[in-house]
Amino acid sequence: MMHDVWLAILPHLLLAGGAVSVYLCGAFRPGNQGLVFALSLASLVLAIAAAAVTPAMAGAVGLLDTGAFSRFYLLLLLAVCLGALLLLQRYAHLRRLSGEVLYGTLLLAALGMIGIAGASHWLVFFVSLELLSLSLYILIAIRRDQPLAYEAGIKYFVMGAVASSFLVFGLGLLYAATGTLAIAPSLAALAAKEDMVLSLPAFLLILAGLGFKISLVPFHLWTPDVYEGAPAPVTALLATGSKLAVIGALVRFFYAVPAMPQSLLAVLWLLAAATMLIGNLTALVQEKVKRMLAYSSIAHMGYMLMALLAGGRQGFTAVLFYSAVYGLMDLGAFGSLGLMSPKLRDLNDLQDFQALGYRRPWSAALLTLSLITLAGLPPTGGFFGKFLLFTAAFKAGFPWLAGIGLLSALVSIFYYQKVVVSMYLRDGRKTGRRVAVDWAGGVACSVIFVLLLWFGIMPAYLLSVVERALSLN
Amino acid sequence: MIVPFGHVLALGVLLFLTGACGAMVRRELIMVLIGVEVMLNAAVLVFVAAALHWGQVDGQIFALFIIAVAAAEVAVGLALVLAARNRTGAASRDQFSSLRG
Numbered sequence: 001m002m003h004d005v006w007l008a009i010l011p012h013l014l015l016a017g018g019a020v021s022v023y024l025c026g027a028f029r030p031g032n033q034g035l036v037f038a039l040s041l042a043s044l045v046l047a048i049a050a051a052a053v054t055p056a057m058a059g060a061v062g063l064l065d066t067g068a069f070s071r072f073y074l075l076l077l078l079a080v081c082l083g084a085l086l087l088l089q090r091y092a093h094l095r096r097l098s099g100e101v102l103y104g105t106l107l108l109a110a111l112g113m114i115g116i117a118g119a120s121h122w123l124v125f126f127v128s129l130e131l132l133s134l135s136l137y138i139l140i141a142i143r144r145d146q147p148l149a150y151e152a153g154i155k156y157f158v159m160g161a162v163a164s165s166f167l168v169f170g171l172g173l174l175y176a177a178t179g180t181l182a183i184a185p186s187l188a189a190l191a192a193k194e195d196m197v198l199s200l201p202a203f204l205l206i207l208a209g210l211g212f213k214i215s216l217v218p219f220h221l222w223t224p225d226v227y228e229g230a231p232a233p234v235t236a237l238l239a240t241g242s243k244l245a246v247i248g249a250l251v252r253f254f255y256a257v258p259a260m261p262q263s264l265l266a267v268l269w270l271l272a273a274a275t276m277l278i279g280n281l282t283a284l285v286q287e288k289v290k291r292m293l294a295y296s297s298i299a300h301m302g303y304m305l306m307a308l309l310a311g312g313r314q315g316f317t318a319v320l321f322y323s324a325v326y327g328l329m330d331l332g333a334f335g336s337l338g339l340m341s342p343k344l345r346d347l348n349d350l351q352d353f354q355a356l357g358y359r360r361p362w363s364a365a366l367l368t369l370s371l372i373t374l375a376g377l378p379p380t381g382g383f384f385g386k387f388l389l390f391t392a393a394f395k396a397g398f399p400w401l402a403g404i405g406l407l408s409a410l411v412s413i414f415y416y417q418k419v420v421v422s423m424y425l426r427d428g429r430k431t432g433r434r435v436a437v438d439w440a441g442g443v444a445c446s447v448i449f450v451l452l453l454w455f456g457i458m459p460a461y462l463l464s465v466v467e468r469a470l471s472l473n
Numbered sequence: 474m475i476v477p478f479g480h481v482l483a484l485g486v487l488l489f490l491t492g493a494c495g496a497m498v499r500r501e502l503i504m505v506l507i508g509v510e511v512m513l514n515a516a517v518l519v520f521v522a523a524a525l526h527w528g529q530v531d532g533q534i535f536a537l538f539i540i541a542v543a544a545a546e547v548a549v550g551l552a553l554v555l556a557a558r559n560r561t562g563a564a565s566r567d568q569f570s571s572l573r574g
Contacts, residue, residue: 123535130542134549141553150557151569157553158505158566161546162496165512168539169489172519176482179527181535198482 007054008061011047011074012111018043019107026100033099037089040103044085044110048078056472063121065252068472072320072465073117073248077241080327081110084237086444087335091233094343097142105142106237109135113241117248122171122181125249129167129213132242133160139237140230145344152229159212159222167209173202184256191257191264203264207271213246214301217274224286227294232338232346235290239297239330244323247304251319254308255473268309273404275302280408283415288348292415293333296374299408300326306405307389310396313470318388320466325373325381325455332370332448336363339441350422357424362437366445368420373452375416376409381455381462481522488515500565502554506547513543 021043022036029035056071064070085106092102108131115128137160141153175181177198178189193199212219227235260268279299286292304326307318340356340363341347347356357364373382386409393402437445455462492511499505517536524532558564 123531123538126535127538127542130546134545137549137553141556144560147557147561148571150553150560151571153553154502154557154569157550158496158502161506161509161550162493162512164546165489165492165496165509165516169485169512169516169519171535172485172516172523173482175532175535176478176519176523176526179523179529181531 004057004066005061007050008064008066010050010054011078011114014043014047014050015107015111015114018047019104019111022100022104022107026098026104030100033093036099036103037085040085040107041082043107044078044082047110048075048082051075051078056469058473060120063124064118065120066118067252068469069248069252069255069320070118072469073244073251073323074114076324076327077113077117077245077248078110080241080244080331081106081113081237083328083331083335083444083448084233084241086440087236087331087338088233089440090438091231091338091341095143095145095231097231101138102142105135105138109139109237109241113245116245119249120183122174122183122186125183126164126168126171130164132245133164136160136234136238136242139234140226142234143231146229146231148229149231152226155222155229156226163209163212163219166205166212170202170205170207170209173198173205177202183253187253187257191260204267207267210246210250211271214243214250214304215298216271216301216305217278217298218271220275220279220298223298224291224294227297228288228290228348232290232334232341236331236334236338239293239334240327243297243301244327247301247308247319247323250308251316254311255316258311265309268305269398269401272302272305272309273401275299275305276405276408277302280412284411286415287350289337289350289353289419290346290348292419293330293337296412296416297330299412300330300374303386303389303405303409306393306398306401309401310392310398312392312396314388314392315396316470317463317466318385318392320469321388321459321462322385324462324466325385325452328448328452328455329370329373329380329382332366332445332452333374335441335444335448336367336370339363339437339445340367350418353419353422355423360437362442362445364423366449368423369449369452371416371420373456375413377413379453379456381452381459384456384459478522478526482519485515485519485522488512488518500567502550502564502566505566506550506554509550510543510547513539513546 022039025036051074056068057066112128112132119125137153137157140156141150143149174186178186180186190199215223276299279295283292283295304319307315337347340360373380376382376386390402390406489512492508495508496505517539520532520536
């Protein structure tokens with residue numbers, strides 16, 4: 001028993017230890033960027049190894065869920081954080097960002113993410129969510145030379161602090177209504193309650209708090225501003241890790257409550273439809289690429305919510321599969337954007353992308369593939385993932401929702417192609433010299449590139465991993 | 474409990490609404506932070522009352538954690554506000570409006 005506890009928390013301990021040692025390194029050996037990078041890389045890799053060798057066991061150890069869903073998201077989130085770390089290295093080095101603060105805080109954010117995705121008790125969930133949010137506030141505003149980064153940090157902070165107080169008050173009402181703080185029993189009790197005086201506000205407040213984190217539509221307004229102001233590799237982490245962590249928690253929430261009351265179902269139906277529609281339609285009219293990608297990530301959360309509503313074996317398979325693909329493609333999109341950005345300002349306007357396909361062929365190729373995946377075109381993982389999502393929704397009796405999603409996904413192809421076209425077609429080859437990719441960014445880029453294609457051409461492997469997770473849970 | 478559970482809950486809701494109004498309406502960032510603190514304290518009150526109502530200690534532990542998290546949040550928030558103020562001279566929400574679509 002004791003043995004299990006240590007194994008279950010080993011990744012968390014490694015990340016926390018890594019973060020503390022990186023901060024201490026900053027105190028005693030200031031300015032040693034290579035050392036802090038190596039330390040954070042080592043602690044992430046070790047955490048992944050520890051998570052990979054620990055078998056999933058149904059149930060919980062202490063306040064942590066050790067089931068197959070948590071383990072799937074644990075590995076996925078750690079991999080996403082590793083990707084973000086590799087993509088950050090060159091970016092941070094060129095702009096002289098303080099490595100101690102950057103990497104240490106990144107490790108704490110990773111700790112928060114895996115805590116959210118693996119919590120079986122609201123206390124761990126809340127503390128991890130706050131750990132993630134506080135780390136992200138710092139990471140967003142880490143560029144001292146950019147007033148826009150401060151503005152993005154403050155906007156995210158103000159909205160995030162309000163959202164987390166909504167969440168925690170909702171949890172208070174949930175506790176008052178049900179008398180338990182263990183996640184699955186409390187949600188089941190909430191869904192079964194006849195008397196809605198406490199449970200309806202509790203549900204709505206928790207929904208608002210979580211909806212803010214994954215930017216569902218009425219709570220999405222911060223997303224484009226923050227994504228635009230934050231440094232691109234940090235945006236990559238923000239778009240993938242922090243959202244997938246909450247999705248990972250939502251998978252378990254929906255799994256714990258198979259039969260939801262009709263009224264709640266209707267609310268979530270509306271949110272999913274509005275998120276898909278408004279996300280994609282607003283992305284169409286964006287002039288800035290980062291804002292466009294922000295709205296596209298909003299729309300993707302709508303697709304995921306749709307499949308979560310569909311539920312059942314198919315719905316959960318689709319969400320797990322798409323989570324992996326989504327993590328890779330948004331990491332690839334924002335990561336390659338960060339790699340290609342000039343020192344003073346991140347690429348943002350459509351003109352900035354002109355002829356990049358010739359000056360930065362490798363990074364531009366990754367951006368192109370990520371955009372194709374986001375658009376859901378074959379032969380990428382995005383196509384198969386979207387296919388799973390929409391069939392799951394259709395078969396579970398949400399034909400209208402699936403129809404709305406499908407239509408908006410078709411619309412989305414239009415705005416993704418604008419960026420690709422401007423990278424390759426407009427009066428090419430004229431300007432600039434070719435710039436080589438650094439090793440860390442290169443490794444991350446090639447792995448993401450290969451995986452995106454692999455999951456599209458041969459989805460069987462990822463599908464078998466997902467199915468095994470489902471059958472174990 | 475001497476005071477009925479419903480009354481404490483009502484007070485909690487009232488406090489929460491006060492804090493929410495403060496956080497949404499006021500423009501100065503410091504006042505927004507104070508509004509958030511009031512909301513978190515409303516949550517603390519509800520947790521403690523619910524813990525007494527259910528005769529458990531879980532809610533009280535949660536309340537302690539909320540207090541700790543609130544302190545951390547204020548630390549990071551104030552640092553951000555201060556850094557932005559030193560850099561751009563702005564301490565009100567209206568002065569942060571360069572990011573828009």
